[in-house]
Amino acid sequence: MGKTAIKNGRLIDGLGGQPVSDGLVVFEGNTLLYAGEAEGYTLTGDETIVDAGGGTILPGLIDAHVHVMMEFEGVQKRLETPFSYRFYQAAQYMRKTLYAGITSVRDALGADLGVKKAVEEGLIAGPRLQLSINALTITGGHGDGYTTSGQTVELLQANYPGMPDGRADGVEEVRKKVREMLRAGAEVIKVHATGGVLSPTDHPEFTQFSLEELKVIVEEARFRKGVRVMAHAQGAEGIKQAVRAGIHSIEHGIFLDDEAIDLMKENGTFLVPTLLAPVSVLELAEESGMPDSAVEKSKEVIEIHKESVAKAHKAGVKIAMGTDAGVMPHGLNLRELELMTDVGMTPMEAIVATTKTAAECLGWEDKVGTLEKGKLADIVIVKGNPIEDIASLADTDTIQYVVKDGKVEKDTLTK
Numbered sequence: 001m002g003k004t005a006i007k008n009g010r011l012i013d014g015l016g017g018q019p020v021s022d023g024l025v026v027f028e029g030n031t032l033l034y035a036g037e038a039e040g041y042t043l044t045g046d047e048t049i050v051d052a053g054g055g056t057i058l059p060g061l062i063d064a065h066v067h068v069m070m071e072f073e074g075v076q077k078r079l080e081t082p083f084s085y086r087f088y089q090a091a092q093y094m095r096k097t098l099y100a101g102i103t104s105v106r107d108a109l110g111a112d113l114g115v116k117k118a119v120e121e122g123l124i125a126g127p128r129l130q131l132s133i134n135a136l137t138i139t140g141g142h143g144d145g146y147t148t149s150g151q152t153v154e155l156l157q158a159n160y161p162g163m164p165d166g167r168a169d170g171v172e173e174v175r176k177k178v179r180e181m182l183r184a185g186a187e188v189i190k191v192h193a194t195g196g197v198l199s200p201t202d203h204p205e206f207t208q209f210s211l212e213e214l215k216v217i218v219e220e221a222r223f224r225k226g227v228r229v230m231a232h233a234q235g236a237e238g239i240k241q242a243v244r245a246g247i248h249s250i251e252h253g254i255f256l257d258d259e260a261i262d263l264m265k266e267n268g269t270f271l272v273p274t275l276l277a278p279v280s281v282l283e284l285a286e287e288s289g290m291p292d293s294a295v296e297k298s299k300e301v302i303e304i305h306k307e308s309v310a311k312a313h314k315a316g317v318k319i320a321m322g323t324d325a326g327v328m329p330h331g332l333n334l335r336e337l338e339l340m341t342d343v344g345m346t347p348m349e350a351i352v353a354t355t356k357t358a359a360e361c362l363g364w365e366d367k368v369g370t371l372e373k374g375k376l377a378d379i380v381i382v383k384g385n386p387i388e389d390i391a392s393l394a395d396t397d398t399i400q401y402v403v404k405d406g407k408v409e410k411d412t413l414t415k
Contacts, residue, residue, distance in 0.1 A: 003028045009052025014059040014355035014370035027377035030406030035371035052381050059371050060103030060378025062358035063333050064272045065322025068094050069110035094126030096331030099410045101380040101399040104128040109135040112162040113185035130362050132190035133181045134158050134166040141208045142196035174213045178220040189221040193231040194238030205235035214245035236260050243269050254301045256308035261315045270361045272322035273309045275339040278302045280328030310343040320361035321354040334393040347390040377406040
């Protein structure tokens with residue numbers, strides 16, 4: 001396979017420095033050979049040339065919190081949908097995500113090893129996946145589909161081959177459940193450390209697993225397979241317990257207090273804010289059949305969520321972009337960047353959170369997240385200048401050219 005050179009574009013390499021006005025990116029196969037000023041590399045004439053048309057060249061973007069197997073639906077619709085239909089829907093969701101310029105994602109529960117294998121082997125188009133398989137939760141906690149009627153209605157069906165049930169109580173049960181997730185192919189362990197917005201029988205400030213249980217989850221994941229743990233954690237006490245237990249990233253972080261922020265800084269814990277999630281719950285409430293409890297909780301948390309993320313950013317907590325896509329429609333992920341700037345991040349900081357920092361959060365910084373020699377050829381070309389108009393990225397038509405692992409996945413620029 002020959003070389004490809006992308007020229008005539010503004011280059012944002014993901015490292016956070018000033019954009020290069022006349023940028024050039026060269027790759028061969030799936031490997032980056034050069035990214036920098038055009039004058040710093042001599043083209044030989046045998047490259048395939050892609051003209052960026054004055055747009056902006058970016059690293060493949062990363063969403064650190066998605067659910068590729070779902071988009072929220074009311075209970076009746078879920079009950080009427082055949083189990084296997086979900087996988088065909090997921091293929092569509094992943095294509096939309098990829099076409100939005102997202103070339104890597106961390107699935108925060110729902111996708112099994114077969115979904116990842118189908119993407120890797122080219123059966124379906126989608127972003128590179130890091131799997132959590134299913135989330136650990138307590139009986140009656142966030143993620144337990146038990147309803148006040150006594151019936152169980154899950155957001156996603158679990159407990160089928162390759163998808164263990166996530167409910168566990170007590171030290172030995174959580175230890176075994178981590179082992180089950182690892183056996184099923186988990187590359188990160190997901191735990192619900194607090195209640196949540198969508199679950200009907202708890203509240204975001206409710207603390208779930210004990211500190212001892214959380215420590216065992218981290219220990220089992222880290223020492224058995226070198227795997228990190230991500231925690232759905234919204235209430236302050238649950239966040240602090242998760243950080244003290246050694247959890248790698250806090251998802252949502254709605255009720256962050258000063259002590260929680262200090263602990264996160266001290267431990268190098270990542271924050272994945274998902275500011276878009278409660279916004280989307282309110283926007284889609286009527287259309288998607290959101291339960292009244294979720295709507296009321298979203299109204300309650302939306303402003304404090306913004307304040308918490310603003311405080312964390314100002315304090316220097318490491319922030320990686322994540323959306324909770326699946327709560328809202330896939331493909332609209334990059335709306336999150338404008339929300340991040342609304343709480344005080346600069347457009348460049350929001351882009352770095354979606355590239356370099358997100359790659360670090362996933363442990364993939366050696367291969368994706370920045371445009372540097374030797375890394376994988378994940379490249380996106382967008383219309384205009386996102387530093388001047390970060391909101392423009394939310395429009396998928398702005399995303400003109402997407403390369404993942406050296407393969408052109410979307411091209412509205414040259415065709």
